[in-house]
Amino acid sequence: MSFFKKLKEKFTGNDEKEEVSDKYKEGLAKTRGSFSGKINDLIARYRKVDEDFFEDLEEILISADVGMATVMDLIDELKMEVKRQNIKDSEQVREVISEKLVEIYYGDETAQEVEQLNLKDGELSVVLFVGVNGVGKTTTIGKLAHKLTQEGKKVVLAAGDTFRAGAIEQLEIWGERVGVEVIKHSAGSDPAAVIYDGVQAAKSRQADVLLCDTAGRLQNKVNLMNELSKVKRVIEREIPGAPHEVLLVLDATTGQNAMSQAKTFQEATDVTGIVLTKLDGTAKGGIVLAIRNELHIPVKFVGLGEKMTDLQSFDAQAFVYGLFSDMLEEVNE
Amino acid sequence: MAFEGLADRLQNTIQRIKGKGKVTEQDVKEMTREVRLALLEADVNFKVVKDFVARVKERAIGQEVMESLTPGQQVIKVVKEELTALMGGEQSKIAVADRPPTIIMMVGLQGAGKTTTTGKLANLLRKKYNRNPMLVAADVYRPAAINQLETLGKQLSMPVFSLGTDRDPVDIANQAIEKAKADHNDYVIIDTAGRLHVDGDLMQELKQIKTDVAPDEIFLVVDAMTGQDAVNVAESFNEQLELTGVILTKLDGDTRGGAALSIKAVTEKPIKFAGMGEKLDELEVFHPERMASRILGMGDVLSLIEKAQDNIDEKRAKELEEKMRSASFTFDDFLEQMSQVRNMGPLEDLLGMLPGANKMKGLKNVQFDEKQISHVEAIIQSMTKKERQDPSVMNASRKKRIAKGSGRTVSEVNRLLKQFDEMKKMMKQMTNMQKGKKGKKGKGFNFPFM
Numbered sequence: 001m002s003f004f005k006k007l008k009e010k011f012t013g014n015d016e017k018e019e020v021s022d023k024y025k026e027g028l029a030k031t032r033g034s035f036s037g038k039i040n041d042l043i044a045r046y047r048k049v050d051e052d053f054f055e056d057l058e059e060i061l062i063s064a065d066v067g068m069a070t071v072m073d074l075i076d077e078l079k080m081e082v083k084r085q086n087i088k089d090s091e092q093v094r095e096v097i098s099e100k101l102v103e104i105y106y107g108d109e110t111a112q113e114v115e116q117l118n119l120k121d122g123e124l125s126v127v128l129f130v131g132v133n134g135v136g137k138t139t140t141i142g143k144l145a146h147k148l149t150q151e152g153k154k155v156v157l158a159a160g161d162t163f164r165a166g167a168i169e170q171l172e173i174w175g176e177r178v179g180v181e182v183i184k185h186s187a188g189s190d191p192a193a194v195i196y197d198g199v200q201a202a203k204s205r206q207a208d209v210l211l212c213d214t215a216g217r218l219q220n221k222v223n224l225m226n227e228l229s230k231v232k233r234v235i236e237r238e239i240p241g242a243p244h245e246v247l248l249v250l251d252a253t254t255g256q257n258a259m260s261q262a263k264t265f266q267e268a269t270d271v272t273g274i275v276l277t278k279l280d281g282t283a284k285g286g287i288v289l290a291i292r293n294e295l296h297i298p299v300k301f302v303g304l305g306e307k308m309t310d311l312q313s314f315d316a317q318a319f320v321y322g323l324f325s326d327m328l329e330e331v332n333e
Numbered sequence: 334m335a336f337e338g339l340a341d342r343l344q345n346t347i348q349r350i351k352g353k354g355k356v357t358e359q360d361v362k363e364m365t366r367e368v369r370l371a372l373l374e375a376d377v378n379f380k381v382v383k384d385f386v387a388r389v390k391e392r393a394i395g396q397e398v399m400e401s402l403t404p405g406q407q408v409i410k411v412v413k414e415e416l417t418a419l420m421g422g423e424q425s426k427i428a429v430a431d432r433p434p435t436i437i438m439m440v441g442l443q444g445a446g447k448t449t450t451t452g453k454l455a456n457l458l459r460k461k462y463n464r465n466p467m468l469v470a471a472d473v474y475r476p477a478a479i480n481q482l483e484t485l486g487k488q489l490s491m492p493v494f495s496l497g498t499d500r501d502p503v504d505i506a507n508q509a510i511e512k513a514k515a516d517h518n519d520y521v522i523i524d525t526a527g528r529l530h531v532d533g534d535l536m537q538e539l540k541q542i543k544t545d546v547a548p549d550e551i552f553l554v555v556d557a558m559t560g561q562d563a564v565n566v567a568e569s570f571n572e573q574l575e576l577t578g579v580i581l582t583k584l585d586g587d588t589r590g591g592a593a594l595s596i597k598a599v600t601e602k603p604i605k606f607a608g609m610g611e612k613l614d615e616l617e618v619f620h621p622e623r624m625a626s627r628i629l630g631m632g633d634v635l636s637l638i639e640k641a642q643d644n645i646d647e648k649r650a651k652e653l654e655e656k657m658r659s660a661s662f663t664f665d666d667f668l669e670q671m672s673q674v675r676n677m678g679p680l681e682d683l684l685g686m687l688p689g690a691n692k693m694k695g696l697k698n699v700q701f702d703e704k705q706i707s708h709v710e711a712i713i714q715s716m717t718k719k720e721r722q723d724p725s726v727m728n729a730s731r732k733k734r735i736a737k738g739s740g741r742t743v744s745e746v747n748r749l750l751k752q753f754d755e756m757k758k759m760m761k762q763m764t765n766m767q768k769g770k771k772g773k774k775g776k777g778f779n780f781p782f783m
Contacts, residue, residue, distance in 0.1 A: 062373055166448075255588075
């Protein structure tokens with residue numbers, strides 16, 4: 001069975017899955033339009049698979065922010081595959097491209113569990129949010145609080161961004177919207193102290209999940225990164241095994257700097273997962289490939305819009321399905 | 334690996350070519366390939382890179398190289414000229430309306446830093462141009478956005494106009510202008526909500542504000558870390574609103590900021606300001622010419638000196654400049670200057686502006702924090718006069734005494750001594766560069782690393 005058919009089969013004839021993939025299709029309309037559109041274009045332009053073809057393909061991938069290192073690896077592998085299968089016609093190479101992309105995407109970890117949020121049943125789980133300025137940490141916490149509350153969990157938020165003007169108020173508004181308690185200190189106070197109080201409050205209220213906000217910081221500010229490590233240590237000290245998740249929030253429009261962000265934040269706080277925000281607005285998503293490929297940090301959530309319900313658990317297969325659904329439909333015809 | 338700066342990358346290639354007496358077509362090819370990779374890794378849009386590389390190649394392979402006595406220099410010259418051309422020529426000024434108030438509209442994607450930049454820009458207008466701005470909270474969508482602007486207004490003691498979140502942003506903007514006229518504010522800065530360039534309804538709202546208030550400036554605020562999509566964002570905002578300029582934020586991060594090149598290339602709108610930190614005075618006038626130099630690793634001595642002038646009076650700035658260039662300074666000077674330099678902003682920034690600083694071993698990854706500077710001060714203050722004048726007398730027992738006196742460890746003392754040494758070396762290099770410039774006057778082009 002062809003690769004596309006396999007993928008297609010996974011997402012049709014199953015209502016729940018179809019719903020998920022529809023959300024992705026919708027949210028990724030722009031990403032898909034430009035990405036697979038470009039690949040289709042490429043294939044239409046070239047009859048033969050030659051050097052020029054690969055050069056153009058390279059550009060398509062670069063324009064999706066995939067990153068040079070990953071692009072070069074991918075092109076090399078594709079060239080080998082084309083040689084091995086003795087492909088001459090560009091039509092045939094379409095499937096090989098998609099297959100390779102998915103392969104890079106999954107890497108060795110095909111297990112679905114890596115994409116699940118690691119939450120403990122019946123005891124307090126702590127999730128720490130980190131990231132640079134303006135990626136959408138506070139908004140993501142609001143959305144996730146909503147999601148978890150819908151699942152019947154008792155959630156407490158800790159307003160650890162004591163630096164940016166209006167950040168505490170922003171989280172408070174989310175707290176009101178979702179109907180969860182927000183633990184806060186005044187602006188300018190020590191974030192570690194806020195988080196400490198958050199942990200104590202969450203314990204005494206027997207909450208299921210504590211979501212900790214932190215101030216955005218550029219990863220090259222050493223003292224700010226140290227401050228973040230300290231916040232994490234406070235959580236570790238108060239609850240053994242916590243934080244259960246450290247989520248790095250990344251803006252999908254970010255270019256190659258996302259890799260530097262992932263690396264530095266990983267060093268400072270042992271990032272366990274990524275939330276990719278603003279994916280609805282960008283024609284990209286390629287950075288996900290690069291991060292999975294180079295850093296092996298799984299993407300756990302994707303922000304696909306501005307509404308409270310627009311945070312989706314990351315489903316790599318649905319993502320790929322969304323990305324390639326135009327091609328899939330063509331195959332079906 | 335991939336995080337080599339554009340400057341490092343180009344300099345590596347330059348080093349290779351430098352030794353040769355003649356640059357072959359193959360060399361140029363190799364070099365332009367490096368340029369291409371470096372620019373792509375720096376997030377410069379691939380189309381922009383393509384054009385750029387083609388232009389460099391054409392010019393470099395042509396006559397210019399053949400006629401040159403030092404071909405390496407010629408190639409760099411071409412790269413630098415093209416880069417400068419791409420970045421735009423002279424810096425541009427902020428508009429002043431014939432009849433006040435001058436109206437500025439801030440637009441951009443979510444999280445680019447519009448609200449923070451609104452505060453910074455207002456601060457700059459007051460501090461540098463002696464203006465009296467009013468801020469307008471027209472972001473009614475993001476929770477607490479108005480609150481954020483009001484907090485900034487309070488910090489700056491500046492008026493913030495808001496009508497809460499239930500009103501139409503177009504209304505808010507219109508009423509704000511009336512209020513500004515009545516209150517004699519000569520600048521009005523309208524902070525709008527972040528939006529996607531593909532969001533038709535929200536873009537329509539911006540167009541309506543534009544039609545109603547007829548702003549003198551429409552600034553697109555762009556995150557310097559933006560990837561390939563920066564081109565589409567800038568193009569789309571520009572098409573729909575006819576931008577007058579761009580403000581680049583978060584440039585104090587370790588991003589290589591290729592977005593700046595791309596945006597300039599596709600919109601042909603000047604980048605007017607750059608956000609260089611989280612504090613309200615960390616917005617700087619953007620200097621395209623200097624940015625191109627900085628990309629090439631030639632440092633930014635001009636920015637450095639300007640920074641000094643902003644914070645210390647001219648006479649002292651001159652002294653400082655002289656001392657930095659003479660490289661003849663002691664720990665005493667170091668101590669004295671440290672307090673002045675501290676007023677100029679984070680030391681890493683200053684180092685980044687020094688030519689070749691990113692190539693210097695031991696300096697490349699030096700990180701400073703304010704606490705460390707106090708430690709350094711303590712260590713120097715624990716030295717005797719003789720030690721400060723001539724660090725070469727230092728021995729184990731002296732170091733031990735200094736460590737004890739300052740409450741630091743011997744290894745910290747050692748580290749400082751080493752850093753001081755590196756610093757002197759760096760200054761020597763700057764001096765040489767100066768001499769070189771004077772010596773070869775008339776010959777025109779000269780690079781510190783050649």
